[in-house]
């Protein structure tokens with residue numbers, strides 16, 4: 187069933203004309219034809235109006251005093267493209283072929299832009315299979331877009347971070363992503379970006395004083411996998427719990443190191459906050475341009491707000507409620523197996539965020555962002571964050587597992603009410619919808635009309 191979900195603005199007008207010519211429908215095309223006239227109940231119309239794209243800035247982030255600082259935006263943009271904060275590649279699938287960032291053992295290869303690829307809408311269009319991402323190792327979940335991300339209450343598919351900056355610190359310390367660590371990050375900032383850093387955040391501690399701060403290089407930073415009798419374990423350097431370089435620092439020096447690394451992540455956030463999808467043809471149509479959507483897209487809009495029941499979760503200008511839902515997805519083996527059948531999703535993620543010393547309630551925050559619930563609660567069992575549907579249509583794969591390859595497959599999944607035996611703990615919120623082939627195609631077409639221009643070209647490259 188090959189259908190074309192993504193009609194450009196000119197194409198849409200063309201399609202509209204052709205549809206009008208082919209069906210010759212004046213009024214009342216009716217359900218009998220394969221191309222019935224779009225129609226909307228007043229409820230559907232007012233619900234759709236609530237999806238109008240909002241050009242305004244994202245909500246302030248009290249946890250980050252440089253969140254909207256122009257100097258921090260520029261510094262963060264430089265850091266976003268800089269692989270200098272990454273340690274060695276650990277996974278053997280890093281064989282230097284196209285799609286990988288280098289060969290196993292290479293250091294200094296991973297930047298934020300390596301997985302959140304700017305020309306791919308800030309998702310991963312680079313890794314082999316274009317599903318989960320390969321950096322130091324394979325990530326456990328699909329790389330989400332960074333467009334519109336500043337509006338999210340909690341971060342990651344499972345909500346385990348409560349700010350963009352503490353998420354970025356997690357990336358630097360993860361042995362799947364940067365395999366760096368905060369001591370190494372602070373030292374690299376001192377070596378490579380000192381003047382820019384100091385212009386924003388003031389004098390750096392003497393991170394070149396090896397008697398106080400053990401010097402880590404790209405080749406000695408991060409973690410290595412060492413064999414044990416049980417299998418293997420990771421031995422890391424330069425982050426809390428390493429039992430070595432970081433843990434051995436004087437407590438005041440630990441605070442200095444962490445502060446430097448955190449300041450860099452706050453600049454990264456200032457950059458990321460600017461990444462937007464922008465309004466699409468759907469918004470032009472809401473604004474009164476009746477030719478902006480073709481008939482199929484209009485019917486899809488009506489279904490989205492009505493019969494297909496997408497709106498309760500995908501409401502608001504970004505078509506997400508920002509909340510976590512169990513949709514009864516049964517995890518399938520994708521090209522690279524993710525062992526996540528027991529993934530409790532937000533039940534585990536939010537619990538982690540609540541005890542995270544780097545959360546916005548902690549001492550490295552400039553103020554509490556106030557998005558964390560008091561406790562995770564049973565509804566978060568097996569629940570994942572509703573993704574935005576803005577600028578999503580062109581992504582190479584869908585769902586947090588990346589197991590669905592087309593929007594048609596996604597709509598089919600929702601139509602059947604999720605998988606019969608949802609693979610995750612908890613209870614699915616979905617029920618079967620009973621959509622026709624044409625209705626499913628209309629929903630797919632509608633999502634194609636939510637693609638905006640994306641960020642300006644100046645934000646897609648290192649400054």
Ligand code: HEC
Nearest residue numbers: 297298301319321325327328329330341342343354357363
């Ligand atoms: C190896 C690939 C990879 C790299 C490199 C990477 N990310 Fe990510 N990013 C991911 C994945 C995968 C997730 C989702 C993780 C999850 O939900 O468990 C994610 C999630 C995020 C999120 C949360 C998005 C959301 O919708 O909640 C932000 C923000 C983010 N990354 C920013 C960054 C920044 C900033 C950098 C550089 C410091 C970076 N990432 C580097 C793969 C990557």
Ligand code: HEC
Nearest residue numbers: 494495496499511515570571572573584585586596600615
């Ligand atoms: C009960 C809440 C809920 C309802 C109802 C719902 N969704 Fe979703 N949707 C989600 C969640 C949660 C995910 C992510 C699930 C995951 O990755 O495990 C998702 C994922 C998606 C994705 C994949 C996006 C991506 O970036 O991977 C698309 C597309 C989508 N939904 C469209 C729809 C459409 C169309 C409907 C109506 C037919 C719908 N959804 C109904 C909550 C919902």
